[in-house]
Amino acid sequence: MTTSYNLKMLRVNLTEKSIKTEILDEALAKKFIGGRGLGTKILYDEGVAKVDPLSPANKLVFINGPLTGCNVPTGGRYMVVTKSPLTGMIASSNSGGVWGARLKYAGYDAVIVEGKADAPVYLSIHDDKVELLPAGDLWGKESTVVEEILKEKHGKDASVLNIGPAGEQLFELACIMNEADRAAGRSGVGAVMGSKMLKAIVCASTRTVIEPFDKEKLREVVTESLRKIRENGVTGQGLPTYGTAVLVNIVNNIGSFPTRNWQESYFADADKTSGETLKEKYLVKQGYCHRCPIGCGRVINLNGKTVGGPEYEPIWAYGANCGVEDLEAINEANYWCNELGLDAIGAPTTIAAAMELYQKGYLKDEDCDGVPLVWGSAKAIVEWTKHMGYGDNKLGRLMASGSYRLCDHYGVPEFSMSVKKQEMPAYDARGIQGIGITYATSNRGGCHVRGYMISPEVLGLPEPLNRLATEGKATWTKIFQDLTAVIDSSGMCLFTSFALGAPDYAGLLNAATGTNYDVEGVLKVGERIYNIERLFNKEAGMVAGDDTLPKRILNEPIPSGPSKGEVSKLNITLPQYYEVRGWVDAFPTEATLKRLDLL
Amino acid sequence: MIEIRLFATLRENRGKILFFEPENFRDADSILHELNIPASDVAILLINGMHSQPRDSVKDGDVIALFPPVGGG
Structure with missing residues (x-):
């Protein structure tokens, strides 16, 4: 029977220098869909939850x-799943570009990397020809330099995924880059790759088509999905025209735009860093991932060079959160994140934490290598990004371990605006109650894309919810988390969910793989995925109190602006959330596990 | 005065920030009418940072922010 799964995986052991092809069990694949879900299931079953994340025992x-x-809108995404050195819990970082599709066309659903090489290597995949090759000459080089060298060697159609100097030095904020500016950004997945001395994976293929289970049916549901995406105001107009940074002015105008390391939540100069300004001053053209009809990516002019531009998150994190209004400096700092392989949320939010340490006297001028970490310093955000990525001074190396370890080093971990040691993104949970539940309960730590409650609470999609209310938010968060787990596991982009819903994803999966999901069925798979992640975390040592928010969010009211006086009401919403999840003290009950076929 | 902040495509041929005398406007809809913006083009209407409807009343000192359909993450 034809299916869009290859039902084939590669297992590469770097210690033994062995490469094996394994059969992927189809029933298991369908039970967890793929991507984030199946990757977590594989690691959980192989006992990875208990290992040291930077040891050869971790798997990537x-x-x-x-x-x-597949020929579906945005069908080109892949996930990197591993145990995170940043959080000590599950890491699953999603990326676009074309690398994932290239791996699929080459004939594989997954590559499992184990062990540790004794010298730098890279993996070359070209259909059935898979080999480990020396990478000593690539070690120390920046992302686009590595990509250029490997494309020269393996052909311009080859896709390159790699780590920069940050990953080589095992920094907890290291990410994995592909296609120059696409990133599996969060949770330190680049450090795990560096710990294995794996610099890159090059992927090339002869095949360019995936045959689905039901070609005619897939064409029908794709046509309908494309129509919805094109006719939707967000995916058809807003994102293509302004990119994600159009959110800058919206979130600032509701007074929930964290400013100066969340000490405030309204930035008077926000418009100077907005998507509108980015378009007016720097935009060259839209950027597209594989089979994407949206094109939210920004290709910009940076000092005469055409490069990938910043998304909303780094614009906020380098901008308002560091008190910086200079968009050109933000563009440059973001460029260095990509070149050096740093998480473009974690790195700038850690700079913001360092600025608060400097403001309050914990960091002195003599610590700052001639570039004081003062609020609003365009020079500081660029230079300290480089120090973090290259690891060329003591403070830069400490900062590259993330804001929690940085602030803890100075005895004030409460200055780290993180959950489970991963930095929270660009929405203040004091002024948007539902996103606080998402942050607190995210299995990978502080994160907005594990249940994007901004959609109903700020954008009014699929229906508007009062952002300051708590009623019903637990249930909404659970549904968003479960649906997101489905999308992340399917290989599509989360941004399609502005236009599509559970029936659309079920229809696409059914036509591609031969499953028979209805809405309830597909959401149950998402719930299963959320729960297997939680089981992984439990085995990794997570405790109930880890589902929380920084004290500043719980206890310090927003001091000014449209959300003045608000704090997170997590004390109300978290028990409600556990109840709708069927969890007690942060973990699933036996009845819940049985219901989800996890026992 | 009532401060009107326009964003994204709503800025085209209108500008970024406008100020209106309050006595001429009783609700947000009357301001949209003055700006020649169909209500259907406005996805998010904020009055003093709170999500609001065109029928909601406005008064001296209010800040009104208008956005077309936009999103991100």
């Missing part, structure tokens, strides 16, 4: 979804 899974490479 690069995994597609069943829709990756």
Whole structure:
């Protein structure tokens, strides 16, 4: 029977220098869909939850979804799943570009990397020809330099995924880059790759098509999905025209735009850093991932060079959160994140934490290598990004371990605006109650894309919710988290969910793989995925109190602006959330596990 | 005065920030009418940072922010 799964995985052991092809069990794949879900299941079953994240015992899974490479809108995404050195819990970082599709066309649903090489290597995949090759000459080089060298060697159609100097030095904020400016950004997945001395994976393929289970049906549901995406105001107009940074002015105008390391939540100069300004001053053209009809990516002019531009998150993190209004400096700092392989949320939010340490006297001028960490310093955000990525001074190396370790080093971990040691993104949970539940309960730590409650609470999609209310938010968060787990596991982009809903994703998966999901069924798979992640975390040592928010969010009211006086009401919403999840003290009950076929 | 902040495509041919005398406007809809913006083009209407409807009343000192359909993450 034809299916969009390849039903084939690569297992590469770097210690033994062995490469094996394994059969992927189809029933298991369908139970967890693929990507984030299946990757977590594989690691959980192989006992990875208990290992040291930077030891050879950790495993790194690069995994597609069943829709990756298919002729479906945004069907080109892959996930990197591993145990995070940043959080000590599950890491699953999603990326676009074309690398995931290239792996699928080459014939594999996943690559599982184990062990540790004794010298730098890279993995070359070209259909059935898979080999480990020396990478000593690539070690120390920046992302686009590595990509250029490997494309020269393996052909311009080859896709390159790699780590920069940050990953080589095992920094907890290291990410994995592909296609120059696409990133599996969060949770330190680049450090795990560096710990294995794996510099890059090059992927090339002869095949360019994936045959689905039901070609006619897939064409029908794709046509309908495309129509919805094109006719939707967000995916058809807003994102293509302004990119994600159009959010700058919206979130600032509701007074929930964290400013100067969340000490305030309204930035008077926000418009100077907005998507509108980015378009007016720097935009060259839109950027597209594989089979994307949206094109939210920004290709910009940076001092005469055409490069990938910043998303909303780094614009906020380098901008308002560091008190910086200079968009050109933000563009440059973001460029260095990509070149050096740093998480473009974690790195700038850690700079913001360092600025608060400097403001309050914990960091002195003599610590700052001639570039004081003062609020609003355009020079500081660029230079300290480089110090973090290259690890060329003591403070830069400490900062590259993330804001929690940095602030803890100075005895004030409460200055780290993180959950489970991962920095929270660009929405103040004091002024948007539902996103606080998402942050607190995210299995990978502080994160907005594990249940994007901004959609109903700020954008009014699919229906408007009062952002300051708590009623019903637990249930909404659970549904968003479960649906997101489905999308992340399918190989599609989360941004399609502005236009599509559970029935659309179920229809696409059914046509591609031969499953028979209805809405309830597909959401149950999402719930299963959320719960297997939680089981992984439990085995990794997570405790109930880890589902929380920084004290500043719980206890310090927003001091000014449209959300003045607000704090997070997590004390009300978290028990409600556990109840709708069927969890007690942060973990699933036996009845819940049985219901989800996890026992 | 009532401060009107326009964003994204709503800025085209209108500008970024406008100020209106309050006595001429009783609700947000009357301001949209003055600006020649169909209500259907406005996805997010904020009055003093709170999500609001065109029928909601406005008064001296209010800040009104208008956005077309936009999103991100």
